[in-house]
């Protein structure tokens with residue numbers, strides 16, 4: 001078993017595995033998985049990767065907190081393609097524009113990466129039951145990966161979750177609980193369940209430090225697919241903020257291992273109708289950022305310790321990123337600030353139009369939450385000429401057939 005320990009995202013204290021259940025014992029915030037990078041360096045190298053024919057997530061086993069045993073062979077989660085834009089790149093004038101197409105993963109969303117690690121870790125550490133709160137995709141992903149290993153997970157979804165996602169979970173064989181409330185209500189229910197009954201392993205986003213470890217594999221793939229280079233800018237849709245912090249963790253790990261010399265700038269994108277992280281970052285900038293010196297006046301630790309996450313009443317049509325209180329907000333903010341990036345917010349109508357553009361110009365059909373990152377890129381390119389000379393990756397996180405209600409309603413012949 002690879003050695004790892006935990007570090008708190010906010011107070012930065014470090015803990016041994018045995019001293020932690022889910023979150024920081026001192027301040028209660030989310031934890032990050034840390035490795036003895038010097039020891040990993042020997043195995044995790046460009047040379048070894050180039051000789052490795054395993055095209056599943058386990059090609060990165062040396063940088064993941066799970067053991068190499070028969071559980072892993074059952075979880076066949078293959079890598080996703082990095083697609084060079086042909087048509088949109090010409091329209092917007094970004095020569096090196098790529099889409100990381102996670103709609104092609106097993107259950108059709110990036111969440112499969114997180115569920116693979118959580119299920120593997122759970123089974124290898126005697127967790128009897130796995131449960132999650134989900135807006136939909138995390139549940140589909142957990143159900144799909146659980147089916148591969150022959151267990152039945154429990155999934156708490158808001159009653160508004162898209163039908164297609166419910167169908168997916170049902171067919172994979174999961175036990176579904178529809179909650180008459182929001183995603184945030186589901187989250188609290190699962191939290192309480194896991195406090196009362198220790199047989200449950202809580203996969204919910206944020207609280208479980210292993211989801212970020214799974215999501216980071218998207219960055220490891222991008223790095224390999226770009227011939228061991230790093231894009232200048234990555235656009236990421238934000239709900240809870242776990243994907244964007246996972247993207248950052250992947251590149252940070254590569255940096256710690258001495259495999260890359262620069263890090264990408266992360267641009268987070270939210271809907272204007274679910275913009276908690278956008279608003280929180282604005283507050284941080286007002287308080288701690290000096291436009292004159294072009295830098296923050298306090299360390300990231302001080303900034304986070306003195307910042308309250310802004311709650312909102314989320315109402316976006318992009319169901320997967322409709323979140324009142326983001327559960328990995330500090331990690332997201334830390335990643336964005338460390339990367340020198342920022343967050344933008346976009347209208348829901350622009351999100352829906354982005355689905356159409358991406359599908360009709362590139363043959364890539366994604367759900368509203370996934371098109372949000374693309375909508376953000378389309379906005380930035382309007383006011384930044386600088387971006388046109390950069391290598392840009394837009395993360396496409398979920399398949400279009402998962403959530404069709406809004407897109408159907410926007411076509412007269414489909415909605416009548």
Ligand SMILES: Cc1ncc(COP(=O)(O)O)c(C=O)c1O
Pocket residue numbers: 109110111135137138205237238239240241242243244320321367369370397398399
């Ligand atoms: C398709 C899709 N995109 C983006 C996100 C946002 O990820 P996060 O909640 O980690 O910010 C989600 C989360 O459910 C998602 O399902």
Ligand SMILES: [Zn+2]
Pocket residue numbers: 008009010011012013024025026027028029
């Ligand atoms: Zn802490």
